[in-house]
Amino acid sequence: MTEFDYDVLYLGSGHATFDGALPLAERGFRIGVIEADRIGGTCPNWGCNAKVALDEPVTLQRELERMHGTVAASGQIDWPKNQAHKQTVIEDIPTGLADSMEAAGIDLIFGKGRLVDAHTIEVAGRTYQADKLVIATGMHPHILDIPGKEYLHDSTDFLALKKMPKQITIIGGGYIALESATLANAAGSDVTVLLHHDRVLRAFDPAFVDLMVADLKKRGVRFIKSAQPKAVTAAASNLQVHTAAGIVTTDWILDASGRIANTKGLGLAELGIETNEDGIVVNDYLQTTVPNIYASGDVLSKDVPKLTPTAMFESRYLMHLFAGDEKAPIRYPAIATTVFTSPRIAQAGVDIATAQANPAIYRIVERDLKQNWYRQVSYEDIAKVKLIFNQQNQLVGVTEISEQAVDVVNSLLPAIEFGFTPDQLERIINIFPSISASAYSKLA
Numbered sequence: 001m002t003e004f005d006y007d008v009l010y011l012g013s014g015h016a017t018f019d020g021a022l023p024l025a026e027r028g029f030r031i032g033v034i035e036a037d038r039i040g041g042t043c044p045n046w047g048c049n050a051k052v053a054l055d056e057p058v059t060l061q062r063e064l065e066r067m068h069g070t071v072a073a074s075g076q077i078d079w080p081k082n083q084a085h086k087q088t089v090i091e092d093i094p095t096g097l098a099d100s101m102e103a104a105g106i107d108l109i110f111g112k113g114r115l116v117d118a119h120t121i122e123v124a125g126r127t128y129q130a131d132k133l134v135i136a137t138g139m140h141p142h143i144l145d146i147p148g149k150e151y152l153h154d155s156t157d158f159l160a161l162k163k164m165p166k167q168i169t170i171i172g173g174g175y176i177a178l179e180s181a182t183l184a185n186a187a188g189s190d191v192t193v194l195l196h197h198d199r200v201l202r203a204f205d206p207a208f209v210d211l212m213v214a215d216l217k218k219r220g221v222r223f224i225k226s227a228q229p230k231a232v233t234a235a236a237s238n239l240q241v242h243t244a245a246g247i248v249t250t251d252w253i254l255d256a257s258g259r260i261a262n263t264k265g266l267g268l269a270e271l272g273i274e275t276n277e278d279g280i281v282v283n284d285y286l287q288t289t290v291p292n293i294y295a296s297g298d299v300l301s302k303d304v305p306k307l308t309p310t311a312m313f314e315s316r317y318l319m320h321l322f323a324g325d326e327k328a329p330i331r332y333p334a335i336a337t338t339v340f341t342s343p344r345i346a347q348a349g350v351d352i353a354t355a356q357a358n359p360a361i362y363r364i365v366e367r368d369l370k371q372n373w374y375r376q377v378s379y380e381d382i383a384k385v386k387l388i389f390n391q392q393n394q395l396v397g398v399t400e401i402s403e404q405a406v407d408v409v410n411s412l413l414p415a416i417e418f419g420f421t422p423d424q425l426e427r428i429i430n431i432f433p434s435i436s437a438s439a440y441s442k443l444a
């Protein structure tokens with residue numbers, strides 16, 4: 001191994017890298033991390049952290065609204081202040097991460113990396129060699145290739161808006177489209193969502209998605225179905241989006257039509273590393289078609305959701321594999337996910353579509369949580385849960401729509417992942433009253 005500069009060299013510094021690279025370095029491995037942009041990648045800089053910081057006032061606004069005047073406040077969001085607060089909260093994260101990595105002995109190499117052979121990456125004319133390479137280059141926003149595409153903005157631009165435009169048009173019906181629609185609407189913008197077909201958030205329970213969309217419509221968000229954009233033109237004081245369903249006039253356009261794996265320009269094809277439309281193809285050990293080159297995080301072609309906790313799990317799996325304390329293929333646990341709308345929709349484990357398709361295996365119990373006295377404390381009016389049990393009465397899946405859905409799903413996750421039996425469920429004594437106590441009540 002000593003002929004190489006490093007034991008492991010990572011391309012990219014996001015969660016798919018640092019959650020595993022750090023402990024690996026602490027265990028004495030020689031690690032290099034190459035980063036072309038900000039340390040930490042999408043999640044802390046242009047994703048989860050930025051988004052959830054901007055969303056905090058929305059949660060508060062909704063709670064004030066539900067309290068029906070118990071607390072006197074307008075709930076109006078001061079967008080420039082919200083933006084400034086978000087910036088304060090996230091701006092030191094890259095430095096903090098870089099300091100931790102350097103303190104653990106990791107070499108940070110800045111610049112755009114490209115593989116030149118199975119052990120070598122070139123950055124700005126210099127080459128670095130390692131026994132193992134990990135490609136963790138993430139994804140970038142897809143931008144529609146239409147006339148006037150220069151007027152389209154991506155989620156990074158949206159999360160950095162200094163001033164909230166009066167009118168926003170959002171293209172797409174995925175996580176980013178719905179979260180941004182919620183945020184912009186709550187901040188006072190007039191929001192139109194252009195849908196490719198007729199449904200949004202296809203990975204979630206359609207009945208719960210309909211409830212959330214109905215609430216957004218009530219708040220003034222306009223959804224236009226089958227409105228594929230064909231062109232954008234500039235008028236005197238605004239923009240016009242020409243769609244299959246007519247012309248939409250707007251001040252600002254967010255293109256949230258998906259994200260694409262960063263596989264181009266890395267020299268992958270030259271090395272015979274297989275890729276497809278979804279990313280880099282790997283085996284169950286996250287190994288590419290070149291045995292000493294691995295891939296991790298969003299850049300992977302995979303069946304599990306492309307989320308931060310998935311990237312973290314993969315980077316830690318590789319850490320254990322490289323350190324020799326893991327020999328088995330990767331085995332993903334139940335992965336919890338939410339869309340940060342208001343109310344949220346969160347889910348984990350077996351999903352509703354699978355449960356409905358297999359009634360002999362799964363039993364779905366639906367509860368309207370408005371009847372739950374604890375939810376009445378915070379006047380939760382859109383609050384429903386679907387619990388999925390197997391034939392042994394073990395909880396195998398949950399999906400909830402409510403303001404507190406994230407905490408409910410997180411608190412039920414151990415029961416799902418470890419297959420708690422009814423007897424074990426009875427032994428769980430949560431703090432009372434609390435959301436976890438409410439989530440676990442009547443499960444056994």
Ligand SMILES: Cc1cc2nc3c(=O)[nH]c(=O)nc-3n(C[C@H](O)[C@H](O)[C@H](O)COP(=O)(O)OP(=O)(O)OC[C@H]3O[C@@H](n4cnc5c(N)ncnc54)[C@H](O)[C@@H]3O)c2cc1C
Nearest residue numbers: 012014015016036041042043047113137138297298307308
């Ligand atoms: C707006 C938004 C909101 C999101 N919200 C959530 C959320 O709430 N919860 C959640 O779980 N997930 C969320 N996600 C998804 C989450 O951000 C990703 O799943 C996660 O960041 C993936 O980590 P990664 O390390 O695989 O990729 P990234 O974090 O994208 O890191 C890849 C890194 O590689 C670098 N890189 C790329 N090419 C090269 C090269 N050639 N040389 C050197 N460096 C290179 C990039 O600059 C980048 O820093 C969100 C994503 C977006 C866009």
Ligand SMILES: NC(=O)c1ccc[n+]([C@@H]2O[C@H](COP(=O)([O-])OP(=O)(O)OC[C@H]3O[C@@H](n4cnc5c(N)ncnc54)[C@H](O)[C@@H]3O)[C@@H](O)[C@H]2O)c1
Nearest residue numbers: 172173174175176177196256257258259306307338339340
């Ligand atoms: N809360 C979270 O965990 C969170 C939040 C944001 C993003 N993310 C992650 O980031 C990734 C990207 O999110 P996203 O919302 O960009 O993607 P997405 O795949 O969730 O949604 C893309 C949307 O664009 C639409 N679309 C696709 N092609 C189109 C076209 N040509 N014209 C018009 N519309 C088109 C799709 O129908 C879909 O509704 C996802 O993998 C997601 O896991 C997660």
